[in-house]
Structures are given as structure tokens and as C-alpha cells.
Amino acid sequence: MTYEVNEETLQDIINIETKLFYPLTGFMDSKDYNSVINEMQLSTKEVWTIPITLDVNKETFTNAINKEVLTLTFKNKPIATLFIEDLFKIKEQDIKKIFQTDDINHPGVKKEKSRFPFRIGGKIEVIDKEILKNSLMPKDTKKLFKQKGWNTIVGFQTRNVIHKAHEYLQRVGLEFCDALFINPLVGWKKSGDFSEQAVEKGYKKMIEIYYENLNVHFQTLKTQMRYAGPKEAIFHAIIRRNLGCTHFIIGRDHAGVGNYYGKYEAHSLARKILKTNSLGIELLLLKEPYYCNICKQMVSENCCAHKDIIRISGTKIRKKFLNNETPSSIFMREEVSKEILNLKEEMFIK
Ligand SMILES: [Zn+2]
CATH class of the missing domain: 3.40.50.620 (HUPs)
Known part of the structure; x- marks a missing residue:
């Protein structure tokens, strides 16, 4: 099972792998996500203020329910393996918790609203090390x-x-x-x-x-x-x-x-x-x-x-x-x- 990611998600994968987003080791599950938007901390109590999540379309979300891994691709090339730990849907009102506004004229809100509400959480493992080339490490x-x-x-x-x-x-x-x-x-x-x-x-x-x-x-x-x-x-x-x-x-x-x-x-x-x-x-x-x-x-x-x-x-x-x-x-x-x-x-x- 594969899923094609966009440039921003590719960059999140790179930043998780390089430890720029330490202590994250993958995309947030619902526990971390809710803890971050409500308490500004990970479930481990470490301070973290911005959710880092993988959004997928409905078809992928439904198909992933009984699967263990999802191969993430960029420009149709496999780049990382996601070990599925959690599938969850975010709520409309979450946006306000993150940005303190849900005004569509806010560029961050607008971008967030353009994403799918379906999220898959789990650790990632980079397959294609080429994507890390020229990264800030x-x-x-x-x-x-x-x-x-x-x-x-x-x-x-x-x-x-x-x-x-x-x-x-x-x-x-x-x-x-x-x-x-x-x-x-x-x-x-x-x-x-x-x-x-x-x-x-x-x-x-x-x-x-x-x-x-x-x-x-x-x-x-x-x-x-x-x-x-x-x-x-x-x-x-x-x-x-x-x-x-x-x-x-x-x-x-x-x-x-x-x-x-x-x-x-x-x-x-x-x-x-x-x-x-x-x-x-x-x-x-x-x-x-x-x-x-x-x-x-x-x-x-x-x-x-x-x-x-x-x-x-x-x-x-x-x-x-x-x-x-x-x-x-x-x-x-x-x-x-x-x-x-x-x-x-x-x-x-x-
Ligand atoms: Zn002066």
C-alpha cells in the first residue's frame, strides 16, 4: 500500500529523520496530537506546540485500517515506511486551538483547512536516503x-x-x-x-x-x-x-x-x-x-x-x-x- 505525499509532508519526513523535530520519531498519533493542541505538550509531558501529522485521503484512510505499514512516495518514488499505530480524524474546532483563530484569511489556517481531516500516526523509517541530501542536520x-x-x-x-x-x-x-x-x-x-x-x-x-x-x-x-x-x-x-x-x-x-x-x-x-x-x-x-x-x-x-x-x-x-x-x-x-x-x-x- 502506497501513498503519495506533497512537498510539505516530504519535508516533515526529512525533519523527523534528521532529528530537527526531536523527540518526534514519526507522525503524531491522536494521543500526542490532542495533548499538543490542548496542553502544548507531547504525551510524555515534553513541551511541543505545533502538531506534526500525516493527512491522507479517505480511500487511503479506509484501506489502512487493518494494515501495518504504509509506504510513502514522493514523485512516485518510495521514500519512507510508516508503521501504522493509529488512525484518527481531526475536528473542525482543532484549528482554532492551534492558531487561536479559524479565519480563512489567516494563511496558516487556510493551508491547514486545505488538508484532509484523516490522519495516520506512527513511526517512520526513511527508505530513500537521497532525500536527506543537502538537509540541515x-x-x-x-x-x-x-x-x-x-x-x-x-x-x-x-x-x-x-x-x-x-x-x-x-x-x-x-x-x-x-x-x-x-x-x-x-x-x-x-x-x-x-x-x-x-x-x-x-x-x-x-x-x-x-x-x-x-x-x-x-x-x-x-x-x-x-x-x-x-x-x-x-x-x-x-x-x-x-x-x-x-x-x-x-x-x-x-x-x-x-x-x-x-x-x-x-x-x-x-x-x-x-x-x-x-x-x-x-x-x-x-x-x-x-x-x-x-x-x-x-x-x-x-x-x-x-x-x-x-x-x-x-x-x-x-x-x-x-x-x-x-x-x-x-x-x-x-x-x-x-x-x-x-x-x-x-x-x-x-
Ligand atoms: Zn532616543
């Missing part, structure tokens, strides 16, 4: 950090091109830790987000000029964006812990979209979880950096109380690029803007 990053002699490494998540606010957060991270691991997410993102090339090219230029000879490692992370805000912030921290980071930055509206989540809701959730649990990684809960016209530099509300300020707006930066214009140097390094502008229509995800 926790064993490799941990080895690299050790070789470099870095004891404390701060992880930085982003899905955007680097602007001055992110630069500020990264430098704060470097004040705390031996090294900075810039780890942009490049899996499925909504249309209108910056493309993988734009993010990568901008960062390469930034590192070449401004982070030259610093302890900075850049590598992309492939997993889909869920836009689940606070819960996804915790999920992002767990992934970075698995990659060997000791610290992780959570800024303003981490993994948020539109106005679905509060500015510092991820900070509140993190504090709440950390009261009774350990994540195995320190969280740097940082305030939004902005430019102060009086201090004449990037600041945050923790170190400047002036009112004459300019907020770094991702929307404004995007608009400038859409019009083929260079964003103000208050927002972004000119060398970085130039690299991104050179990409022309490849700047954004269509």
Missing part, C-alpha cells in the same frame, strides 16, 4: 559549533530580508553569546513574502561586509511557515535547541501575521511555559528595535523613551522593493538593498 551544526569552540550560540529565526531592526537584535545576541546562528526559514511561505534568494543574497552581503570575521554562521532551515505566532515561536526555539543553539531570540510578533497575535504575546507564552517547564534553551525575549531621531541610532523602549522615532516597517520596505526603489538607509543597509533589487521579479514568492 543537527548532528552537523552541533559538530561545527564544537569545532569552532563556541560554547554559547544564539539562534535567529527569520523569514525576511535583513533590515536594521534585525541587525540590532543580532548584535544584542552577540553581546550575550559566543556566536550567532542566522537560520532563516525557507519552506512554504505565503505569496508576497520574500523569496529564498532574496533572504539569502541579502544576508550573504550583510555577513561579507558588516559581520566579517565575527562568529556568525548562516544556514537556511526548510520547514513550512505556519504563521501560528506565539506557539510557533516556541516550536522555532525547540528546533534551534535541537540544532545545538543554547539561546534563541524571540522578538516582536514572532511568526505572526496581520493582527492575529499581540505584539509580545510570544513573550508571555514563553514566560508561562518556562514557569513549569524547561525547554533546554534560553530565550532572549527582546523588544522591538526602532530608530530614534534624537538619539540618532537604533534603540528599543528599554533604552530610549523619546517619542520622535521611526519604526522599521516590513510593509514599507516591501512596498519600496515592489516599486524597484531602495528603502531608506534608516531601514536597511544600502549594499543589502542593492543585492535584493538585483533579483527583480525573483524578490518575492508568487
